[in-house]
Amino acid sequence: MADQYLGFDLSTQQLKGIIVHSDLKLAYEAKVDFDVDLAKYGISKGVLTNPSEGEVFAPPAMWLEAIDLVLQRLEAQGADFSKIKGISGAGMQHGTVFWSRDAEALLGGLDAGKTLLEQLEGGSKGEKKSAFSHPFSPNWQDASTQKQCERFDVALRGPMQLAIATGSKAHHRFSGPQIMRFHQKYPEAYKATSRISLVSSFLASIFLGQVAPIDIGDVCGANLWDIKNGRWYEDLLALAAGDKGVDDLKSKLGNVPEDGGGSFGAIASYFVNRYNFPSSCQIIPFTGDNPSTILALPLRSSDAIVSLGTSTTFLMSTPQYKPDPAYHFMNHPTTPGLYMFMLCYKNGGLAREHIRDAINGLSSSADSKSWNLFNETSTSTPILGQKDPNSDPMRLGLFFPRPEIVPSVKAGIWRYLFANNTLTAVPPPSAQTKTEDKSWPIPHADARAILESQFLSLRLRSQNLVEKQGELPPQPRRVYMVGGGAVNPAIAELAAEVLGGADGVYKLDIGGNACALGAAYKAAWGVGRKDGESFEDFLEARWNEKTFVQKICEGYRKGTWERYGEALKGFEMVETKAIEEKGEGRE
Numbered sequence: 267m268a269d270q271y272l273g274f275d276l277s278t279q280q281l282k283g284i285i286v287h288s289d290l291k292l293a294y295e296a297k298v299d300f301d302v303d304l305a306k307y308g309i310s311k312g313v314l315t316n317p318s319e320g321e322v323f324a325p326p327a328m329w330l331e332a333i334d335l336v337l338q339r340l341e342a343q344g345a346d347f348s349k350i351k352g353i354s355g356a357g358m359q360h361g362t363v364f365w366s367r368d369a370e371a372l373l374g375g376l377d378a379g380k381t382l383l384e385q386l387e388g389g390s391k392g393e394k395k396s397a398f399s400h401p402f403s404p405n406w407q408d409a410s411t412q413k414q415c416e417r418f419d420v421a422l423r424g425p426m427q428l429a430i431a432t433g434s435k436a437h438h439r440f441s442g443p444q445i446m447r448f449h450q451k452y453p454e455a456y457k458a459t460s461r462i463s464l465v466s467s468f469l470a471s472i473f474l475g476q477v478a479p480i481d482i483g484d485v486c487g488a489n490l491w492d493i494k495n496g497r498w499y500e501d502l503l504a505l506a507a508g509d510k511g512v513d514d515l516k517s518k519l520g521n522v523p524e525d526g527g528g529s530f531g532a533i534a535s536y537f538v539n540r541y542n543f544p545s546s547c548q549i550i551p552f553t554g555d556n557p558s559t560i561l562a563l564p565l566r567s568s569d570a571i572v573s574l575g576t577s578t579t580f581l582m583s584t585p586q587y588k589p590d591p592a593y594h595f596m597n598h599p600t601t602p603g604l605y606m607f608m609l610c611y612k613n614g615g616l617a618r619e620h621i622r623d624a625i626n627g628l629s630s631s632a633d634s635k636s637w638n639l640f641n642e643t644s645t646s647t648p649i650l651g652q653k654d655p656n657s658d659p660m661r662l663g664l665f666f667p668r669p670e671i672v673p674s675v676k677a678g679i680w681r682y683l684f685a686n687n688t689l690t691a692v693p694p695p696s697a698q699t700k701t702e703d704k705s706w707p708i709p710h711a712d713a714r715a716i717l718e719s720q721f722l723s724l725r726l727r728s729q730n731l732v733e734k735q736g737e738l739p740p741q742p743r744r745v746y747m748v749g750g751g752a753v754n755p756a757i758a759e760l761a762a763e764v765l766g767g768a769d770g771v772y773k774l775d776i777g778g779n780a781c782a783l784g785a786a787y788k789a790a791w792g793v794g795r796k797d798g799e800s801f802e803d804f805l806e807a808r809w810n811e812k813t814f815v816q817k818i819c820e821g822y823r824k825g826t827w828e829r830y831g832e833a834l835k836g837f838e839m840v841e842t843k844a845i846e847e848k849g850e851g852r853e
């Protein structure tokens with residue numbers, strides 16, 4: 267009986283599951299879409315919001331239902347769980363789940379005849395014991411912790427010092443400021459909390475049948491972990507929990523094992539009895555969705571991943587730890603001595619969808635969710651909106667329907683023309699006549715401008731991390747496109763034009779979801795590695811370039827790449843204007 271491995275991705279809008287064979291080839295994949303399948307939770311795009319306080323959150327109860335559902339869907343496709351030797355997974359980063367004092371007993375005593383939801387959630391009227399001390403988990407899009415972030419940033423004498431110690435300056439979504447706010451806003455619920463999980467370790471806990479440790483990569487999304495010394499940063503714990511609460515918070519968070527491949531133990535009997543997993547199936551640490559994504563590809567120096575999910579992220583694996591308040595460094599999820607470099611944008615998929623919807627809305631025949639018109643419009647618009655690059659100004663914009671992380675700025679849309687080192691604001695369409703400035707037809711010119719803007723921002727911030735490629739100027743060796751937007755050829759084309767890529771732009775040809783795939787690979791490595799075998803060696807030995815990845819298009823285009831290089835200056839000026847105008851409202 268051939269061994270198989272299972273990987274999960276619990277992200278903003280979906281729970282995905284992928285099964286791979288021991289040669290890492292894809293066997294099955296299935297997903298649960300929260301808005302489509304679990305709309306009864308009242309969520310939109312996977313989350314609930316309380317705009318008056320900037321809160322964005324999701325109910326873990328919904329995720330419990332999604333776990334049973336995704337397993338049923340994998341089974342319906344023919345998956346035989348008795349072949350699964352190991353499970354790992356990934357969760358959207360930073361979210362916390364608050365477990366009650368009954369959690370361990372409930373997790374350890376699950377009855378295979380009932381659903382997870384029936385047994386772990388206290389019922390709508392709280393008539394049963396609940397595994398949760400609070401019914402919601404803050405989502406990474408939450409922006410309610412401004413005051414707490416200010417305290418974190420000054421705690422170590424400034425954002426740079428915090429970034430050096432923990433890999434990032436304080437961010438609204440990071441678990442430390444979130445726990446501090448939870449402690450202040452719900453002191454009773456905090457007191458009633460026995461353990462705190464991240465979304466990743468929450469998912470691992472369900473499969474393990476007890477609260478699982480937090481992962482060594484994902485722990486870096488908290489502003490609480492001292493990266494260089496590999497331990498909790500006590501001064502920061504004291505900030506979140508009060509001086510007298512440090513030991514208590516430490517025990518709520520638990521120990522963080524250094525080995526990202528070391529088994530937590532065997533699967534809970536619930537899954538053995540209900541789904542026929544072997545009782546020997548091992549639970550390998552579950553990590554964050556971004557750290558897991560970098561495990562789906564054999565990344566070399568200067569390779570970059572552009573992940574187009576709900577958020578847009580830009581990821582690299584590097585031995586250099588060069589923290590800066592503008593971006594994030596995290597421990598690599600499998601390999602000591604390597605780090606994950608990350609840029610994370612809140613205005614990713616949903617901002618692109620706004621423009622897609624506006625363009626489709628002007629056509630009587632377009633399917634409202636189709637990307638065809640958006641794609642046609644963006645590729646037929648000239649580079650930077652310049653029909654004649656010698657005489658026309660560049661169109662440069664920022665499209666942030668939500669407050670943005672990179673740069674830290676309040677929500678807004680900015681459109682500028684750039685020529686002779688000078689920016690000229692494009693007047694907004696007249697409210698009375700609805701007529702717009704001819705230099706920037708809205709929404710059509712926005713289609714190309716938003717893609718250019720998103721990729722210019724990535725290029726600007728990663729230019730010091732990429733090396734010269736042979737005769738070519740410093741740029742990525744390869745750009746890998748992953749996440750929901752990676753199927754879109756127009757987006758890949760624009761990524762190539764702006765970012766370059768000496769060896770081209772690629773996407774995964776095996777399984778649509780890099781993050782869940784990375785988790786399945788991690789499970790395979792955790793169970794199957796030989797003594798001391800690194801994840802990189804394990805992956806390299808099984809990597810099948812021809813069937814695992816597909817080249818979408820050439821990367822570097824001489825002349826075009828240089829024109830975007832010239833646009834960077836104007837782009838930085840637009841960012842400065844946006845911050846001056848709306849304020850640095852963090853994110």
Ligand SMILES: Nc1ncnc2c1ncn2[C@@H]1O[C@H](COP(=O)(O)OP(=O)(O)O)[C@@H](O)[C@H]1O
Binds near residue numbers: 277279574575637
């Ligand atoms: N053909 C497409 N072109 C562009 N974007 C797409 C396309 N298909 C899906 N997407 C985008 O992918 C996003 C979801 O990506 P996914 O990686 O599944 O999300 P998450 O992991 O955050 O739940 C959606 O917000 C949608 O905008």
Ligand SMILES: O=C(CO)[C@@H](O)[C@H](O)COP(=O)(O)O
Binds near residue numbers: 358406
């Ligand atoms: O906040 C971050 C990373 O810091 C986000 O990237 C989340 O991890 C959510 O990711 P997706 O749902 O977009 O995959």
